[in-house]
Amino acid sequence: MNWNDHLPALLLAVPLFGAFMAPIVCLFGKTLRNVLLIGISFVTMLVALLLWRNVLVGGIAVYVMGGESFNLTLPSGMALPIRIIMEVDAFSAFMVVCGSIASFAGALFSTNYMEKFSGIGRFVSLYFLLTLGMLGMMITGDFFNFFIFIEIASIASFGLVAFWRDKPEAVEAGLKYALVSQVGSMIFLIAAGSLYGKYNALNMAAIGSMLQFGVMEKLALVFIVGTLAMKCGSFPMHMWLPDAYAEAPSGVSCLLVAVSQASLYGLMRVCFSLYGINLGGSFIPWMIISMGLASMFFGVTMAVVQHEIKRLIGYHSVSQVGYMLLGLGVGLLVLTDARGMAEYGFTAMKGGIFHIFNYTMYKGLLFLAAGAIYYATGKRDLNEMGGLARRMPFTTAMFVIAAAAISGLPPFNGFVSKLLIYESVFAVHPALTVVALLTSVLTLASFVKVFQTAFLGPEKSVFTGVREVPSGMLFGMGVLTLAVLGATLFPSWTLSNLVEPAAKALVDQAGYIGAVMGGGL
Amino acid sequence: MRPLSIVVRTGCDLFAWFLVIFGSTIIIHGDVTPGGGFQGGAIVATFLSLLLVAYGGKKLLAWVNVGIFNGMLVFGLLAFFLLGFLGFPHSFFFNFLAVPHEIAQATGHGVIPPSGTIALMDIAVGLEVAGGLSLIVLSMFKGVRLFREEHFEEESGHDR
Amino acid sequence: MFGTVYTGFGYWDVTAWIVFFAIASGLTLWLRAQGRDDYKEGTDQDEIYWSGNPVPDDGAEISVPASSAYWGFRKAMEPFYKVLTGMHTGIGTDIVGFYVLTVAFMAVFILL
Amino acid sequence: MIGNAPFFVVGLLFLAGLVAIFMEKNLIKIAVAISIISSAVNLFLVALGYRAGGTIPVHYLAGEETLMVLPTPQAMTLTAIVIALATTALLLSLIMLVYRLYGTLDVDEIRRLRG
Numbered sequence: 001m002n003w004n005d006h007l008p009a010l011l012l013a014v015p016l017f018g019a020f021m022a023p024i025v026c027l028f029g030k031t032l033r034n035v036l037l038i039g040i041s042f043v044t045m046l047v048a049l050l051l052w053r054n055v056l057v058g059g060i061a062v063y064v065m066g067g068e069s070f071n072l073t074l075p076s077g078m079a080l081p082i083r084i085i086m087e088v089d090a091f092s093a094f095m096v097v098c099g100s101i102a103s104f105a106g107a108l109f110s111t112n113y114m115e116k117f118s119g120i121g122r123f124v125s126l127y128f129l130l131t132l133g134m135l136g137m138m139i140t141g142d143f144f145n146f147f148i149f150i151e152i153a154s155i156a157s158f159g160l161v162a163f164w165r166d167k168p169e170a171v172e173a174g175l176k177y178a179l180v181s182q183v184g185s186m187i188f189l190i191a192a193g194s195l196y197g198k199y200n201a202l203n204m205a206a207i208g209s210m211l212q213f214g215v216m217e218k219l220a221l222v223f224i225v226g227t228l229a230m231k232c233g234s235f236p237m238h239m240w241l242p243d244a245y246a247e248a249p250s251g252v253s254c255l256l257v258a259v260s261q262a263s264l265y266g267l268m269r270v271c272f273s274l275y276g277i278n279l280g281g282s283f284i285p286w287m288i289i290s291m292g293l294a295s296m297f298f299g300v301t302m303a304v305v306q307h308e309i310k311r312l313i314g315y316h317s318v319s320q321v322g323y324m325l326l327g328l329g330v331g332l333l334v335l336t337d338a339r340g341m342a343e344y345g346f347t348a349m350k351g352g353i354f355h356i357f358n359y360t361m362y363k364g365l366l367f368l369a370a371g372a373i374y375y376a377t378g379k380r381d382l383n384e385m386g387g388l389a390r391r392m393p394f395t396t397a398m399f400v401i402a403a404a405a406i407s408g409l410p411p412f413n414g415f416v417s418k419l420l421i422y423e424s425v426f427a428v429h430p431a432l433t434v435v436a437l438l439t440s441v442l443t444l445a446s447f448v449k450v451f452q453t454a455f456l457g458p459e460k461s462v463f464t465g466v467r468e469v470p471s472g473m474l475f476g477m478g479v480l481t482l483a484v485l486g487a488t489l490f491p492s493w494t495l496s497n498l499v500e501p502a503a504k505a506l507v508d509q510a511g512y513i514g515a516v517m518g519g520g521l
Numbered sequence: 522m523r524p525l526s527i528v529v530r531t532g533c534d535l536f537a538w539f540l541v542i543f544g545s546t547i548i549i550h551g552d553v554t555p556g557g558g559f560q561g562g563a564i565v566a567t568f569l570s571l572l573l574v575a576y577g578g579k580k581l582l583a584w585v586n587v588g589i590f591n592g593m594l595v596f597g598l599l600a601f602f603l604l605g606f607l608g609f610p611h612s613f614f615f616n617f618l619a620v621p622h623e624i625a626q627a628t629g630h631g632v633i634p635p636s637g638t639i640a641l642m643d644i645a646v647g648l649e650v651a652g653g654l655s656l657i658v659l660s661m662f663k664g665v666r667l668f669r670e671e672h673f674e675e676e677s678g679h680d681r
Numbered sequence: 682m683f684g685t686v687y688t689g690f691g692y693w694d695v696t697a698w699i700v701f702f703a704i705a706s707g708l709t710l711w712l713r714a715q716g717r718d719d720y721k722e723g724t725d726q727d728e729i730y731w732s733g734n735p736v737p738d739d740g741a742e743i744s745v746p747a748s749s750a751y752w753g754f755r756k757a758m759e760p761f762y763k764v765l766t767g768m769h770t771g772i773g774t775d776i777v778g779f780y781v782l783t784v785a786f787m788a789v790f791i792l793l
Numbered sequence: 794m795i796g797n798a799p800f801f802v803v804g805l806l807f808l809a810g811l812v813a814i815f816m817e818k819n820l821i822k823i824a825v826a827i828s829i830i831s832s833a834v835n836l837f838l839v840a841l842g843y844r845a846g847g848t849i850p851v852h853y854l855a856g857e858e859t860l861m862v863l864p865t866p867q868a869m870t871l872t873a874i875v876i877a878l879a880t881t882a883l884l885l886s887l888i889m890l891v892y893r894l895y896g897t898l899d900v901d902e903i904r905r906l907r908g
Binding site for chain 3: 796811814817820823900901903904905906907908
């Protein structure tokens with residue numbers, strides 16, 4: 001009984017155990033609860049790294065929930081897999097690593113950040129349910145199971161966004177996110193039901209192997225792309241995102257960033273592995289590219305004029321999602337044209353996927369730094385801040401690293417992934433790169449504004465009592481800073497070990513289908 | 522809410538516990554009838570809402586002990602997780618108690634129901650949903666009076 | 682030492698950048714050291730020159746608020762921002778509306 | 794013709810729910826509209842699994858060798874109902890809190906977070 005084969009199930013079992021144990025452990029006091037919070041999220045990160053190493057070495061890891069043996073996908077001559085199958089290829093393993101690092105950093109941060117509030121037992125179980133929903137979305141191979149994990153993640157994030165139930169804005173943000181997300185999930189369920197009705201199979205690989213692109217598939221694809229693009233905050237449907245990220249407690253905002261990446265993963269999994277080559281015509285790739293462009297430009301123009309720090313960072317996450325949609329949309333555009341893919345399509349996908357990793361790291365760091373300022377000064381409006389660098393040196397240093405990384409200044413990882421996207425997208429049409437460059441300039445402009453007004457400037461008398469944030473929060477930010485600096489100093493290692501296998505796995509639809517349908521024994 | 526008339530309260534006294542019995546039969550026979558953990562648990566949870574309507578808020582909140590529902594919720598969740606975990610040599614949710622069809626056919630229905638862990642998971646889910654839904658009904662009822670009479674201390678953290 | 686990233690159209694090398702950064706910062710520090718050596722820390726030479734007026738002790742009066750940063754940019758793009766912020770009404774049903782409109786738009790154009 | 798009737802009903806229910814979301818101003822009615830949409834989707838899922846003349850898909854009750862209705866859509870519908878319960882309970886609690894904090898249920902007045 002080799003534990004390496006059971007890693008996909010362990011990846012979900014550990015947060016589930018953490019979520020169920022939280023109410024009991026909280027009866028025995030605060031330190032035990034913090035130990036549970038940090039321990040379970042650390043173990044989840046370990047399992048994620050082990051799973052990534054396994055997939056890198058051993059190819060696609062298939063796990064049948066409740067089957068005779070873990071890889072018995074087609075029991076005794078059945079034509080279709082009947083059980084829920086977890087399929088972890090290099091792209092989902094890459095996403096699982098990003099998500100679990102963000103969850104670990106958020107958990108570390110929340111131990112000190114939430115100590116003054118009541119009801120933290122419920123917070124810890126909701127936090128682990130959100131991690132469970134996110135990780136489940138990333139590794140499941142079953143389409144209806146993907147819907148269930150979306151719902152687990154959504155309900156947990158409604159509860160966590162509206163966690164400070166006496167702050168009117170937080171409850172309003174939670175309510176608006178719940179409204180739009182519930183309508184989206186019902187439309188997604190119609191797409192899942194119609195795919196099941198026609199192909200009598202719920203497994204993504206099984207549907208992918210039998211799919212012909214008819215009218216019903218077109219509508220199902222549109223419903224899925226619309227819902228998942230809304231969940232990751234692309235332009236016309238992004239308005240809930242800055243509200244929800246700004247009003248949630250900062251440890252949760254750091255995790256919500258990774259949860260929106262899980263729905264981006266779902267969008268790409270459906271477009272590449274479910275529809276893949278028989279994605280008729282190029283309307284959907286161009287739609288994704290135009291949504292990416294619109295999110296980039298309008299996200300950052302809205303962000304420049306904000307004067308409330310977490311809303312500004314929230315609008316920046318809308319514009320950064322635009323980069324990823326652009327990179328992967330170009331990859332989708334040239335999926336069928338081999339010469340285009342070899343020339344610039346694969347580089348664009350590598351850029352998009354590398355940007356997912358960088359974005360999850362530095363955006364989480366920005367939210368945690370904003371939370372640290374909020375914890376230390378109790379204020380969120382930039383007009384009232386000033387001269388914090390004197391009292392909070394570590395937070396200032398980490399904020400500088402994150403701000404430099406997000407605006408793509410040369411040595412940092414943001415620059416490398418944006419460079420990959422600029423150069424490859426230029427080959428499709430120069431205008432795409434022009435918009436991307438303009439957005440990067442405006443991102444730098446808005447973060448210079450934030451840094452100058454919040455950290456520099458003369459010493460304000462009202463902030464004399466400000467002290468550096470406690471160590472738990474600094475460790476949380478330190479984990480993400482380490483990840484950003486690691487990707488900065490070793491870009492070629494990160495690219496060849498983390499990003500390239502993920503891009504190859506995403507392009508290789510036949511491998512994804514073969515792992516399940518090819519007998520699997 | 523004020524308690525209702527004596528007629529309703531005695532009717533509720535007579536009828537309330539039979540609801541729980543009916544709900545638990547649906548839970549226990551979950552694997553062989555169209556019922557199951559969730560539906561049975563929902564019926565058991567109507568026990569608390571019937572009491573809430575009949576006896577009004579104050580008497581019920583004084584009578585009810587929320588710890589029981591928390592205990593049921595956590596016990597059901599952990600039992601479900603443990604049953605999943607015990608299947609591990611094969612795979613996560615493996616049904617290790619299942620009796621193969623021909624043996625069950627030959628010996629008739631033995632003590633362990635033929636569907637193995639599915640029946641036990643049903644009962645665990647039934648307990649959990651009964652506790653969970655009752656908690657939902659109670660907390661939504663408390664939410665109605667959240668800010669009015671109960672002294673609601675401002676969350677001390679964020680407006681420091 | 683840290684390896685180079687080949688982007689199909691060019692390359693990016695971290696070590697080259699760090700070496701360049703070290704040289705550039707050495708040059709700037711040398712240039713900075715060429716300044717007048719009669720400057721002493723902590724004396725009245727450190728005072729903020731507030732165009733001659735007495736400097737208020739609380740920093741709040743002389744700090745530039747964030748909303749006044751980029752006011753020119755905001756003033757120049759006034760018509761664009763009026764439309765953009767007008768779109769962000771913040772009403773719950775408008776957000777659902779934008780979502781349903783996008784899905785409908787995509788459905789129409791994919792079936793064409 | 795009778796065969797496609799349930800899918801027309803699903804379409805009508807879905808449109809009714811969607812229109813109600815945009816026409817209504819009161820938040821509780823919007824929550825009711827959302828549950829109408831989720832019941833439409835549940836009906837769609839159940840109607841998918843129907844086989845003409847099929848019986849209940851439980852061997853214990855239906856006996857052997859009879860035409861059975863597909864059980865998987867029923868399991869999907871049950872899960873969708875469970876999820877709809879959880880979301881509706883959370884939505885109504887949030888609406889209760891919004892009423893406490895804003896003093897109104899009109900969706901046009903609850904817009905402190907805008908711009």
